[in-house]
Amino acid sequence: MKTALTIAGSDSSGGAGIQADLKTFSACGVFGMSAITAITAQNTCGVTNIRELDAEIIRDQINAVYDDITVDAVKIGMLASPDIIEAVAESLQRNAAKNIVLDTVMISKSGSHLLKPEAVDVLKKVLLPMSLVVTPNLYEASEIVGFSVEDQNDMKRAAEAIKNMGAQYVVVKGGHLVGNACDLLYDGQEFIVFANERIDTIHTHGTGCTFSSAIAAGLAKGLSINDAVAAAKKFITMAITHGFRLGQGVGPTHHFYELYIKAGLC
Amino acid sequence: MARILVCDDSAFMRMMLKRILIENGHEVIAEAGDGRQAVQLFRQFKPDLITMDITMPKMDGIEAVKIIHEENPLVRIIMVTAIGQRAVITEALKAGASDFIVKPFDASQVMETIDKIINNN
Numbered sequence: 001m002k003t004a005l006t007i008a009g010s011d012s013s014g015g016a017g018i019q020a021d022l023k024t025f026s027a028c029g030v031f032g033m034s035a036i037t038a039i040t041a042q043n044t045c046g047v048t049n050i051r052e053l054d055a056e057i058i059r060d061q062i063n064a065v066y067d068d069i070t071v072d073a074v075k076i077g078m079l080a081s082p083d084i085i086e087a088v089a090e091s092l093q094r095n096a097a098k099n100i101v102l103d104t105v106m107i108s109k110s111g112s113h114l115l116k117p118e119a120v121d122v123l124k125k126v127l128l129p130m131s132l133v134v135t136p137n138l139y140e141a142s143e144i145v146g147f148s149v150e151d152q153n154d155m156k157r158a159a160e161a162i163k164n165m166g167a168q169y170v171v172v173k174g175g176h177l178v179g180n181a182c183d184l185l186y187d188g189q190e191f192i193v194f195a196n197e198r199i200d201t202i203h204t205h206g207t208g209c210t211f212s213s214a215i216a217a218g219l220a221k222g223l224s225i226n227d228a229v230a231a232a233k234k235f236i237t238m239a240i241t242h243g244f245r246l247g248q249g250v251g252p253t254h255h256f257y258e259l260y261i262k263a264g265l266c
Numbered sequence: 267m268a269r270i271l272v273c274d275d276s277a278f279m280r281m282m283l284k285r286i287l288i289e290n291g292h293e294v295i296a297e298a299g300d301g302r303q304a305v306q307l308f309r310q311f312k313p314d315l316i317t318m319d320i321t322m323p324k325m326d327g328i329e330a331v332k333i334i335h336e337e338n339p340l341v342r343i344i345m346v347t348a349i350g351q352r353a354v355i356t357e358a359l360k361a362g363a364s365d366f367i368v369k370p371f372d373a374s375q376v377m378e379t380i381d382k383i384i385n386n387n
Contacts, residue, residue: 086278089370093282096372100349125276129321129348130370166321166348166369188353 008077015252129166301325335362
Protein backbone atom coordinates (compact mmCIF):
# COMPACT_ATOMS: atom_id res chain seq x y z
CA MET A 1 0.00 0.00 0.00
CA LYS A 2 1.19 3.53 -0.74
CA THR A 3 1.75 5.80 2.24
CA ALA A 4 1.48 9.48 3.11
CA LEU A 5 2.71 11.36 6.16
CA THR A 6 1.02 14.48 7.49
CA ILE A 7 3.00 16.93 9.62
CA ALA A 8 0.40 19.24 11.12
CA GLY A 9 -1.63 20.31 14.14
CA SER A 10 -4.39 18.38 15.86
CA ASP A 11 -7.97 19.69 15.68
CA SER A 12 -10.01 18.43 18.63
CA SER A 13 -13.25 18.79 16.66
CA GLY A 14 -11.97 16.43 13.96
CA GLY A 15 -12.80 18.49 10.87
CA ALA A 16 -9.42 19.99 10.06
CA GLY A 17 -5.70 19.43 10.80
CA ILE A 18 -4.25 15.97 11.38
CA GLN A 19 -7.71 14.44 11.70
CA ALA A 20 -8.88 15.74 8.31
CA ASP A 21 -5.58 14.71 6.73
CA LEU A 22 -5.77 11.11 7.96
CA LYS A 23 -9.39 10.80 6.88
CA THR A 24 -8.49 12.17 3.45
CA PHE A 25 -5.56 9.76 3.04
CA SER A 26 -7.82 6.83 3.94
CA ALA A 27 -10.65 7.99 1.67
CA CYS A 28 -8.16 8.39 -1.19
CA GLY A 29 -6.70 4.90 -0.73
CA VAL A 30 -3.31 5.55 0.88
CA PHE A 31 -2.09 4.62 4.36
CA GLY A 32 -1.96 7.72 6.54
CA MET A 33 0.71 8.49 9.15
CA SER A 34 1.16 11.60 11.29
CA ALA A 35 3.66 13.79 13.10
CA ILE A 36 1.86 16.28 15.34
CA THR A 37 3.33 19.79 15.59
CA ALA A 38 0.78 21.43 17.88
CA ILE A 39 -2.43 20.61 19.69
CA THR A 40 -5.32 22.99 19.21
CA ALA A 41 -8.41 23.08 21.38
CA GLN A 42 -11.09 24.00 18.89
CA ASN A 43 -14.59 23.32 17.69
CA THR A 44 -16.73 24.49 14.81
CA CYS A 45 -16.96 27.97 16.38
CA GLY A 46 -13.26 28.69 16.90
CA VAL A 47 -9.87 27.94 18.43
CA THR A 48 -9.73 28.35 22.22
CA ASN A 49 -6.16 27.23 22.95
CA ILE A 50 -2.97 26.18 21.14
CA ARG A 51 -0.11 24.17 22.63
CA GLU A 52 2.97 23.82 20.44
CA LEU A 53 5.00 20.63 20.85
CA ASP A 54 8.75 20.98 21.27
CA ALA A 55 11.12 20.56 18.36
CA GLU A 56 12.64 17.31 19.65
CA ILE A 57 9.41 15.30 19.74
CA ILE A 58 8.43 16.65 16.31
CA ARG A 59 11.78 15.59 14.83
CA ASP A 60 11.53 12.21 16.54
CA GLN A 61 8.03 11.50 15.20
CA ILE A 62 9.14 12.22 11.63
CA ASN A 63 12.39 10.26 11.95
CA ALA A 64 10.60 7.29 13.57
CA VAL A 65 8.31 7.03 10.55
CA TYR A 66 11.11 7.39 7.98
CA ASP A 67 13.46 5.02 9.82
CA ASP A 68 10.97 2.18 9.41
CA ILE A 69 8.55 2.94 6.58
CA THR A 70 8.78 4.15 2.99
CA VAL A 71 6.98 7.49 2.78
CA ASP A 72 5.52 8.09 -0.68
CA ALA A 73 4.34 11.67 -0.03
CA VAL A 74 4.36 14.25 2.75
CA LYS A 75 1.78 16.90 3.51
CA ILE A 76 2.83 19.79 5.75
CA GLY A 77 0.14 21.82 7.51
CA MET A 78 0.20 23.91 10.69
CA LEU A 79 3.75 24.73 11.81
CA ALA A 80 3.11 27.50 14.37
CA SER A 81 6.66 28.83 14.96
CA PRO A 82 10.12 29.26 13.37
CA ASP A 83 11.54 26.56 15.68
CA ILE A 84 8.97 24.03 14.50
CA ILE A 85 9.61 24.91 10.84
CA GLU A 86 13.34 24.31 11.32
CA ALA A 87 12.75 21.02 13.15
CA VAL A 88 10.51 19.81 10.31
CA ALA A 89 12.97 20.97 7.64
CA GLU A 90 15.85 19.26 9.43
CA SER A 91 14.01 15.93 9.54
CA LEU A 92 12.82 16.14 5.93
CA GLN A 93 16.38 16.98 4.91
CA ARG A 94 17.82 14.08 6.92
CA ASN A 95 15.43 11.70 5.22
CA ALA A 96 15.67 13.26 1.73
CA ALA A 97 11.88 13.43 1.67
CA LYS A 98 10.13 13.36 -1.69
CA ASN A 99 6.74 14.60 -2.89
CA ILE A 100 6.41 17.34 -0.26
CA VAL A 101 3.08 19.22 -0.38
CA LEU A 102 3.33 22.43 1.64
CA ASP A 103 -0.02 23.83 2.76
CA THR A 104 0.96 27.25 4.07
CA VAL A 105 -1.49 27.27 7.00
CA MET A 106 -1.50 30.72 8.59
CA ILE A 107 -4.98 31.47 9.85
CA SER A 108 -8.01 29.31 10.71
CA LYS A 109 -11.49 29.65 9.18
CA SER A 110 -12.54 31.23 12.46
CA GLY A 111 -9.72 33.81 12.27
CA SER A 112 -7.12 32.44 14.73
CA HIS A 113 -3.46 32.84 13.84
CA LEU A 114 -1.91 29.39 13.40
CA LEU A 115 1.49 30.64 12.23
CA LYS A 116 3.38 33.39 14.02
CA PRO A 117 4.04 36.32 11.64
CA GLU A 118 7.83 36.06 12.21
CA ALA A 119 7.70 32.46 10.96
CA VAL A 120 6.62 33.41 7.41
CA ASP A 121 10.18 34.33 6.37
CA VAL A 122 11.59 31.05 7.66
CA LEU A 123 8.84 29.16 5.84
CA LYS A 124 9.77 30.95 2.60
CA LYS A 125 13.52 30.45 2.97
CA VAL A 126 13.65 26.94 4.36
CA LEU A 127 10.60 24.85 3.48
CA LEU A 128 9.39 26.37 0.24
CA PRO A 129 12.58 25.50 -1.70
CA MET A 130 12.20 21.82 -0.84
CA SER A 131 8.49 21.57 -1.64
CA LEU A 132 7.17 19.91 -4.77
CA VAL A 133 3.84 21.76 -4.43
CA VAL A 134 2.82 24.79 -2.37
CA THR A 135 -0.91 25.42 -1.84
CA PRO A 136 -1.60 28.91 -0.45
CA ASN A 137 -5.06 30.47 -0.40
CA LEU A 138 -5.45 34.13 -1.42
CA TYR A 139 -4.60 35.48 2.04
CA GLU A 140 -1.55 33.21 2.45
CA ALA A 141 -0.34 33.99 -1.07
CA SER A 142 -0.51 37.73 -0.21
CA GLU A 143 1.51 37.16 2.97
CA ILE A 144 4.16 35.21 1.06
CA VAL A 145 4.57 37.54 -1.93
CA GLY A 146 3.95 40.86 -0.18
CA PHE A 147 1.20 42.20 -2.44
CA SER A 148 -2.56 41.89 -2.35
CA VAL A 149 -4.00 38.83 -4.16
CA GLU A 150 -7.65 39.41 -4.99
CA ASP A 151 -8.39 38.20 -8.53
CA GLN A 152 -7.16 35.73 -11.15
CA ASN A 153 -4.50 38.11 -12.48
CA ASP A 154 -3.10 38.59 -8.97
CA MET A 155 -3.19 34.80 -8.52
CA LYS A 156 -1.02 34.36 -11.63
CA ARG A 157 1.50 36.99 -10.47
CA ALA A 158 1.61 35.42 -7.01
CA ALA A 159 2.10 31.92 -8.46
CA GLU A 160 5.05 33.17 -10.54
CA ALA A 161 6.61 34.90 -7.52
CA ILE A 162 6.24 31.79 -5.33
CA LYS A 163 7.64 29.57 -8.07
CA ASN A 164 10.68 31.88 -8.19
CA MET A 165 11.20 31.28 -4.47
CA GLY A 166 12.01 27.65 -5.31
CA ALA A 167 8.88 25.50 -5.18
CA GLN A 168 8.39 23.27 -8.19
CA TYR A 169 4.63 23.76 -8.57
CA VAL A 170 2.25 26.30 -7.08
CA VAL A 171 -1.49 25.90 -6.56
CA VAL A 172 -3.16 29.17 -5.55
CA LYS A 173 -6.54 28.34 -4.07
CA GLY A 174 -9.31 30.71 -5.10
CA GLY A 175 -11.95 29.53 -2.66
CA HIS A 176 -12.25 33.07 -1.29
CA LEU A 177 -12.70 34.69 -4.72
CA VAL A 178 -15.98 36.32 -5.59
CA GLY A 179 -17.86 34.04 -8.02
CA ASN A 180 -16.69 30.57 -9.06
CA ALA A 181 -14.32 28.56 -6.85
CA CYS A 182 -11.32 28.46 -9.16
CA ASP A 183 -7.85 27.20 -8.28
CA LEU A 184 -4.75 27.90 -10.32
CA LEU A 185 -1.87 25.47 -10.93
CA TYR A 186 1.43 26.91 -12.20
CA ASP A 187 4.31 24.69 -13.33
CA GLY A 188 6.71 27.45 -14.34
CA GLN A 189 5.47 27.53 -17.92
CA GLU A 190 1.71 27.49 -18.05
CA PHE A 191 -1.29 28.14 -15.86
CA ILE A 192 -4.03 25.56 -15.53
CA VAL A 193 -7.32 26.71 -14.06
CA PHE A 194 -9.46 24.24 -12.13
CA ALA A 195 -12.90 25.81 -11.93
CA ASN A 196 -16.09 24.66 -10.24
CA GLU A 197 -19.34 26.37 -9.49
CA ARG A 198 -19.44 27.60 -5.91
CA ILE A 199 -21.34 25.29 -3.57
CA ASP A 200 -23.82 27.14 -1.40
CA THR A 201 -22.82 25.98 2.10
CA ILE A 202 -21.23 27.31 5.26
CA HIS A 203 -19.77 23.90 6.13
CA THR A 204 -16.21 24.37 4.92
CA HIS A 205 -14.18 23.63 8.08
CA GLY A 206 -10.97 21.87 7.02
CA THR A 207 -11.25 22.40 3.26
CA GLY A 208 -7.64 23.60 2.90
CA CYS A 209 -6.25 20.64 4.86
CA THR A 210 -8.41 18.20 2.93
CA PHE A 211 -7.46 19.56 -0.50
CA SER A 212 -3.70 19.52 0.14
CA SER A 213 -3.87 16.03 1.67
CA ALA A 214 -5.79 14.78 -1.37
CA ILE A 215 -3.01 16.17 -3.60
CA ALA A 216 -0.42 14.35 -1.43
CA ALA A 217 -2.45 11.12 -1.69
CA GLY A 218 -2.53 11.43 -5.48
CA LEU A 219 1.24 11.98 -5.64
CA ALA A 220 1.78 9.00 -3.30
CA LYS A 221 -0.19 6.86 -5.75
CA GLY A 222 2.09 7.99 -8.56
CA LEU A 223 -0.24 10.45 -10.31
CA SER A 224 1.28 13.36 -12.25
CA ILE A 225 0.89 16.76 -10.62
CA ASN A 226 -1.91 17.74 -13.03
CA ASP A 227 -3.82 14.52 -12.36
CA ALA A 228 -3.22 14.76 -8.58
CA VAL A 229 -4.60 18.32 -8.45
CA ALA A 230 -7.54 17.43 -10.70
CA ALA A 231 -8.41 14.41 -8.54
CA ALA A 232 -8.04 16.49 -5.36
CA LYS A 233 -10.28 19.21 -6.77
CA LYS A 234 -12.95 16.62 -7.56
CA PHE A 235 -12.58 15.09 -4.09
CA ILE A 236 -12.84 18.39 -2.17
CA THR A 237 -15.81 19.52 -4.31
CA MET A 238 -17.70 16.31 -3.48
CA ALA A 239 -16.64 16.47 0.20
CA ILE A 240 -17.95 20.05 0.44
CA THR A 241 -21.14 19.10 -1.44
CA HIS A 242 -21.77 16.47 1.24
CA GLY A 243 -20.58 18.67 4.13
CA PHE A 244 -22.90 18.61 7.10
CA ARG A 245 -24.03 20.52 10.14
CA LEU A 246 -22.01 19.66 13.24
CA GLY A 247 -21.91 21.87 16.32
CA GLN A 248 -23.01 25.48 16.29
CA GLY A 249 -20.57 26.93 13.74
CA VAL A 250 -18.77 26.01 10.52
CA GLY A 251 -19.35 22.28 9.99
CA PRO A 252 -16.86 19.88 8.35
CA THR A 253 -16.62 18.46 4.85
CA HIS A 254 -17.53 14.80 4.40
CA HIS A 255 -14.34 12.84 3.66
CA PHE A 256 -16.12 9.51 3.34
CA TYR A 257 -19.06 10.67 1.19
CA GLU A 258 -18.38 7.90 -1.34
CA LEU A 259 -18.57 5.07 1.22
CA TYR A 260 -21.59 6.62 2.95
CA ILE A 261 -23.45 6.98 -0.36
CA LYS A 262 -22.73 3.32 -1.20
CA ALA A 263 -23.92 2.28 2.26
CA GLY A 264 -27.08 4.38 1.90
CA LEU A 265 -26.07 6.59 4.83
CA CYS A 266 -26.24 9.92 2.99
CA MET B 267 39.83 17.13 3.65
CA ALA B 268 38.64 20.18 1.70
CA ARG B 269 38.48 23.83 2.80
CA ILE B 270 34.92 24.83 2.03
CA LEU B 271 33.01 28.13 1.74
CA VAL B 272 29.26 27.71 2.38
CA CYS B 273 26.99 30.27 0.73
CA ASP B 274 23.23 30.46 1.44
CA ASP B 275 21.01 33.34 2.57
CA SER B 276 19.29 31.09 5.13
CA ALA B 277 21.33 30.72 8.33
CA PHE B 278 19.49 27.47 8.99
CA MET B 279 20.49 25.96 5.64
CA ARG B 280 24.11 27.02 6.22
CA MET B 281 24.02 25.34 9.62
CA MET B 282 22.62 22.12 8.13
CA LEU B 283 25.31 21.97 5.44
CA LYS B 284 28.08 22.97 7.83
CA ARG B 285 27.13 20.17 10.21
CA ILE B 286 27.23 17.54 7.43
CA LEU B 287 30.57 18.82 6.11
CA ILE B 288 32.27 18.98 9.52
CA GLU B 289 30.96 15.56 10.56
CA ASN B 290 32.57 14.17 7.42
CA GLY B 291 35.98 15.66 8.12
CA HIS B 292 35.91 18.84 6.03
CA GLU B 293 36.71 22.34 7.18
CA VAL B 294 34.15 25.13 6.72
CA ILE B 295 36.41 28.16 6.48
CA ALA B 296 33.69 30.79 6.02
CA GLU B 297 29.97 31.34 5.48
CA ALA B 298 28.37 33.86 3.11
CA GLY B 299 24.77 35.12 3.23
CA ASP B 300 24.62 36.43 -0.35
CA GLY B 301 26.48 36.22 -3.66
CA ARG B 302 28.43 39.43 -3.16
CA GLN B 303 29.73 38.25 0.19
CA ALA B 304 30.60 34.88 -1.36
CA VAL B 305 32.84 36.61 -3.92
CA GLN B 306 34.56 38.65 -1.16
CA LEU B 307 35.13 35.61 1.06
CA PHE B 308 36.36 33.54 -1.91
CA ARG B 309 39.02 36.21 -2.58
CA GLN B 310 39.94 36.41 1.10
CA PHE B 311 40.05 32.70 2.04
CA LYS B 312 40.79 30.94 -1.30
CA PRO B 313 38.65 27.84 -0.56
CA ASP B 314 39.05 24.52 -2.43
CA LEU B 315 35.30 24.16 -2.81
CA ILE B 316 32.19 26.35 -2.55
CA THR B 317 28.57 25.33 -1.97
CA MET B 318 26.34 27.95 -3.59
CA ASP B 319 22.61 28.63 -3.15
CA ILE B 320 20.90 30.18 -6.21
CA THR B 321 18.23 32.61 -5.01
CA MET B 322 19.89 35.18 -2.76
CA PRO B 323 19.66 38.92 -2.19
CA LYS B 324 22.19 41.48 -3.56
CA MET B 325 23.78 38.99 -5.98
CA ASP B 326 22.35 35.59 -6.95
CA GLY B 327 24.36 32.36 -6.98
CA ILE B 328 24.76 32.18 -10.76
CA GLU B 329 26.22 35.69 -10.98
CA ALA B 330 28.63 34.83 -8.14
CA VAL B 331 29.69 31.62 -9.92
CA LYS B 332 30.46 33.59 -13.11
CA ILE B 333 32.74 36.02 -11.25
CA ILE B 334 34.48 33.35 -9.16
CA HIS B 335 34.99 30.99 -12.11
CA GLU B 336 36.51 33.79 -14.19
CA GLU B 337 38.96 34.65 -11.40
CA ASN B 338 39.88 31.04 -10.65
CA PRO B 339 38.55 28.25 -12.90
CA LEU B 340 40.09 25.61 -10.61
CA VAL B 341 37.77 26.32 -7.68
CA ARG B 342 35.04 23.68 -7.54
CA ILE B 343 31.53 25.00 -7.00
CA ILE B 344 28.50 22.88 -6.09
CA MET B 345 25.11 24.52 -6.61
CA VAL B 346 22.59 23.87 -3.83
CA THR B 347 19.32 24.32 -5.63
CA ALA B 348 15.65 24.45 -4.72
CA ILE B 349 13.53 21.63 -6.10
CA GLY B 350 11.80 24.04 -8.48
CA GLN B 351 15.00 25.53 -9.87
CA ARG B 352 16.21 22.59 -11.90
CA ALA B 353 15.70 24.71 -15.02
CA VAL B 354 18.53 27.05 -14.06
CA ILE B 355 21.05 24.30 -13.26
CA THR B 356 22.21 24.22 -16.90
CA GLU B 357 22.87 27.95 -16.67
CA ALA B 358 24.89 27.43 -13.48
CA LEU B 359 26.93 24.60 -15.04
CA LYS B 360 27.64 26.76 -18.10
CA ALA B 361 28.75 29.57 -15.78
CA GLY B 362 31.35 27.26 -14.24
CA ALA B 363 29.68 25.20 -11.50
CA SER B 364 30.90 21.58 -11.28
CA ASP B 365 27.81 19.83 -9.95
CA PHE B 366 24.57 20.36 -8.01
CA ILE B 367 22.51 19.10 -5.07
CA VAL B 368 18.72 19.47 -4.94
CA LYS B 369 16.91 20.34 -1.69
CA PRO B 370 15.96 18.43 0.41
CA PHE B 371 19.28 16.54 0.49
CA ASP B 372 20.57 14.11 3.08
CA ALA B 373 24.16 13.76 4.28
CA SER B 374 24.98 10.88 1.94
CA GLN B 375 23.89 12.83 -1.16
CA VAL B 376 26.04 15.81 -0.14
CA MET B 377 29.07 13.65 0.58
CA GLU B 378 28.75 11.60 -2.61
CA THR B 379 28.73 14.77 -4.68
CA ILE B 380 31.68 16.30 -2.82
CA ASP B 381 33.74 13.09 -2.88
CA LYS B 382 33.13 12.73 -6.62
CA ILE B 383 34.38 16.24 -7.28
CA ILE B 384 37.41 15.97 -5.00
CA ASN B 385 38.40 12.61 -6.51
CA ASN B 386 38.04 13.99 -10.04
CA ASN B 387 40.60 16.61 -9.15
